[in-house]
Amino acid sequence: STFYERYHSLEDIYDWINRTTHDNPNTVKAILVGSSYEKRPLYALKLSLNDRPNKKAMWIDCGIHAREWISPAFCLWFVHYSLSFYKQNADITHILDNMDVYVLPVMNPDGYKYTWTTNRMWRKNRSLSKRSACIGVDLNRNFDANWCTEGASHDPCTEIYCGAFPESEPESQAVADFLRSHKDSVQLYLTIHSYSQMLLFPYSCRLDEAENHSDLLEMTQEAAQQIKRYYRNIYKHGAGAKTIYLAPGGSDDWAYILGIKYAFTFELQDLGRYGFLLPPSRISRACNEALLAVKVIAQRVLEKT
Numbered sequence: 001s002t003f004y005e006r007y008h009s010l011e012d013i014y015d016w017i018n019r020t021t022h023d024n025p026n027t028v029k030a031i032l033v034g035s036s037y038e039k040r041p042l043y044a045l046k047l048s049l050n051d052r053p054n055k056k057a058m059w060i061d062c063g064i065h066a067r068e069w070i071s072p073a074f075c076l077w078f079v080h081y082s083l084s085f086y087k088q089n090a091d092i093t094h095i096l097d098n099m100d101v102y103v104l105p106v107m108n109p110d111g112y113k114y115t116w117t118t119n120r121m122w123r124k125n126r127s128l129s130k131r132s133a134c135i136g137v138d139l140n141r142n143f144d145a146n147w148c149t150e151g152a153s154h155d156p157c158t159e160i161y162c163g164a165f166p167e168s169e170p171e172s173q174a175v176a177d178f179l180r181s182h183k184d185s186v187q188l189y190l191t192i193h194s195y196s197q198m199l200l201f202p203y204s205c206r207l208d209e210a211e212n213h214s215d216l217l218e219m220t221q222e223a224a225q226q227i228k229r230y231y232r233n234i235y236k237h238g239a240g241a242k243t244i245y246l247a248p249g250g251s252d253d254w255a256y257i258l259g260i261k262y263a264f265t266f267e268l269q270d271l272g273r274y275g276f277l278l279p280p281s282r283i284s285r286a287c288n289e290a291l292l293a294v295k296v297i298a299q300r301v302l303e304k305t
């Protein structure tokens with residue numbers, strides 16, 4: 001198997017970031033967007049394949065939830081595909097000619113590290129609480145979008161602990177700060193999770209429809225159709241609150257409310273047979289499906305804006 005068909009330790013991913021920037025000095029830059037609770041750097045790669053002025057941008061983050069290993073694997077896969085197939089594949093070329101891409105491969109490095117060393121099923125970050133011996137905040141409940149209402153918890157011992165206040169965690173604050181300062185260029189926000197095969201969009205923090213609901217629905221419908229056609233796999237799609245559950249404080253809803261009107265959460269393979277423990281032999285298929293969805297959605301965003 002190739003490098004991209006395996007899961008990688010955090011150290012390997014940092015080395016990969018280094019290599020990728022060194023090997024592509026004109027097109028890839030590493031941006032330090034912040035650091036984790038345990039002081040690990042949060043690097044986002046900026047892919048800028050074409051130096052047209054005033055380009056729009058998309059953001060992709062992976063690894064919010066530590067145990068969802070297919071997610072960082074997808075971010076690496078996406079960067080590799082973009083660099084390898086620019087000028088080879090028409091879809092990715094069109095996208096990269098018109099958009100810069102920011103890729104944060106591991107938003108929760110402390111949690112990711114912990115899943116490699118101690119507890120494979122860890123979800124949250126690793127921050128200590130003032131009021132409890134329980135560790136970790138669910139970073140996808142820590143954003144300022146109906147923060148800690150129904151679907152999140154104030155109890156640090158739960159898997160959906162929202163933290164002491166919105167953006168209390170350095171990881172969510174770093175991403176929020178970056179997007180706030182780049183909101184004029186970033187038109188598409190993508191966050192990659194697993195599992196359950198879904199393409200979700202706002203809102204998840206409230207039951208009513210987003211202002212451009214029908215646009216978002218159409219885009220995810222087309223992406224799901226393409227996945228079904230090429231990979232014979234079924235992806236559900238729809239607004240988060242109605243498709244899975246109410247879950248406030250998520251990064252997609254927060255980005256949407258900030259003004260990034262195309263915001264999506266992808267839940268990659270599988271449907272539960274392996275769950276978070278998706279075997280390495282399934283990485284290529286899972287990533288190719290998700291890549292197809294990214295292409296469809298990014299193309300549609302380019303047409304609309």
Ligand code: 0X9
Nearest residue numbers: 140193194204240247250253265
């Ligand atoms: O519950 C979540 O955070 C996500 N599912 S997961 O199994 N990967 O934990 C879904 C997130 C959907 N979006 C929001 N809740 N904002």
Ligand code: ZN
Nearest residue numbers: 065068193194
């Ligand atoms: Zn997740």
